[in-house]
Amino acid sequence: xxxxxxxxxxxxxxxxxxxxxxxxxxxxxxxxxxxxxxxxxxxxxxxxxxxxxxxxxxxxxxxxxxxxxxxxxxxxxxxxxxxxxxxxxxxxxxxxxxxxxxxxxxxxxxxxxxxxxxxxxxxxxxxxxxxxxxxxxxxxxxxxxxxxxxxxxxxxxxxxxxxxxxxxxxxxxxxxxxxxxxxxxxxxxxxxxxxxxxxxxxxxxxxxxxxxxxxxxxxxxxxxxxxxxxxxxxxxxxxxxxxxxxxxxxxxxxxxxxxxxxxxxxxxxxxxxxxxxxxxxxxxxxxxxxxxxxxxxxxxxxxxxxxxxxxxxxxxxxxxxxxxxxxxxxxxxxxxxxxxxxxxxxxxxxxxxxxxxxxxxxxxxxxxxxxxxxxxxxxxxxxxxxxxxxxxxxxxxxxxxxxxxxxxxxxxxxxxxx
Numbered sequence: 001x002x003x004x005x006x007x008x009x010x011x012x013x014x015x016x017x018x019x020x021x022x023x024x025x026x027x028x029x030x031x032x033x034x035x036x037x038x039x040x041x042x043x044x045x046x047x048x049x050x051x052x053x054x055x056x057x058x059x060x061x062x063x064x065x066x067x068x069x070x071x072x073x074x075x076x077x078x079x080x081x082x083x084x085x086x087x088x089x090x091x092x093x094x095x096x097x098x099x100x101x102x103x104x105x106x107x108x109x110x111x112x113x114x115x116x117x118x119x120x121x122x123x124x125x126x127x128x129x130x131x132x133x134x135x136x137x138x139x140x141x142x143x144x145x146x147x148x149x150x151x152x153x154x155x156x157x158x159x160x161x162x163x164x165x166x167x168x169x170x171x172x173x174x175x176x177x178x179x180x181x182x183x184x185x186x187x188x189x190x191x192x193x194x195x196x197x198x199x200x201x202x203x204x205x206x207x208x209x210x211x212x213x214x215x216x217x218x219x220x221x222x223x224x225x226x227x228x229x230x231x232x233x234x235x236x237x238x239x240x241x242x243x244x245x246x247x248x249x250x251x252x253x254x255x256x257x258x259x260x261x262x263x264x265x266x267x268x269x270x271x272x273x274x275x276x277x278x279x280x281x282x283x284x285x286x287x288x289x290x291x292x293x294x295x296x297x298x299x300x301x302x303x304x305x306x307x308x309x310x311x312x313x314x315x316x317x318x319x320x321x322x323x324x325x326x327x328x329x330x331x332x333x334x335x336x337x338x339x340x341x342x343x344x345x346x347x348x349x350x351x352x353x354x355x356x357x358x359x360x361x362x363x364x365x366x367x368x369x370x371x372x373x374x375x376x377x378x379x380x381x382x383x384x385x386x387x388x389x390x391x392x393x394x395x396x397x398x399x400x401x402x403x404x405x406x407x408x409x410x411x412x413x414x415x416x417x418x
Contacts, residue, residue, distance in 0.1 A: 381395075
């Protein structure tokens with residue numbers, strides 16, 4: 001019965017009848033407007049999709065860069081590199097710190113790859129603070145080997161004790177002793193991509209003469225000496241200490257000089273210059289001037305005695321009368337100066353003027369500085385070298401000093417009487 005009912009139901013039912021007002025047919029203008037709106041919706045949809053893709057790609061890129069900068073890439077460069085570049089290894093740098101410097105300069109792909117390469121290469125222990133020429137985009141293992149190779153070390157500077165800023169020629173032999181400015185210039189030279197680059201001695205000289213003392217890292221205690229010399233480049237004499245230094249080949253003349261003067265000042269002060277000046281009741285700069293005279297006037301075994309002679313003569317208001325102070329301003333020097341040279345009034349000539357020279361006359365070594373800070377005990381006013389072995393006699397008595405001069409003449413030693 002149910003089947004009959006279903007069959008009858010299926011046979012007799014009618015199609016649904018729409019309820020409500022009849023649907024109005026759109027006119028031509030309405031149909032055009034509808035088509036435009038449909039196109040606009042499709043455009044907005046495409047634009048939104050493209051924008052979403054750009055945002056996602058950008059987020060992935062930025063995230064990868066942040067990850068690379070923070071943790072480094074796991075990859076490694078291959079090949080012989082692209083460009084020569086100079087990097088600095090600072091005192092106290094760990095392997096990781098060196099790796100970070102290399103990564104920042106695009107030498108290695110990441111600090112991580114460098115640390116891993118260094119762990120398997122004992123040569124890492126040979127890397128010293130200083131400047132090194134390497135190449136960008138090289139394998140980490142190659143970077144370790146380059147830093148350990150002394151041939152890639154650049155900017156090494158050695159200033160011998162007693163050297164002055166300018167070159168000096170010997171009257172008798174014509175031999176030229178290179179000055180500190182020439183030595184700095186040579187240390188600044190580096191070959192980059194086949195081109196040799198150097199900071200010239202002339203540019204260093206100009207910077208020494210004209211740059212602001214603060215820009216050159218001149219300590220306040222040396223400013224009076226600089227002011228006395230005006231724009232003479234020799235106002236920096238003695239402020240660059242003798243010793244071994246590192247010079248940045250990529251630095252400007254001003255920055256190179258500032259680095260050397262700043263490091264020298266730290267060394268001088270750490271070794272007691274300020275305290276010694278207070279004890280002697282003179283300025284630190286004057287102690288440095290005395291040390292330069294000690295360096296030029298005597299042998300190491302007599303440094304402390306010569307320092308005492310200087311202080312004694314200053315205390316008694318006597319001229320120092322040192323030939324070294326006459327020679328300082330001459331392009332060509334000699335052991336025995338002439339009467340004409342000794343009569344010339346210069347900021348340094350202690351025959352022509354009382355007191356100390358206006359500036360140091362050289363860069364003294366540590367032993368000379370120590371002697372100036374800690375002079376020997378004695379009342380000497382005169383000294384003279386009496387033989388070719390360098391034996392020097394000290395005395396307070398002028399007649400005894402004259403007798404020592406005669407001994408020196410008989411032994412063939414040029415007169416160095418004071």
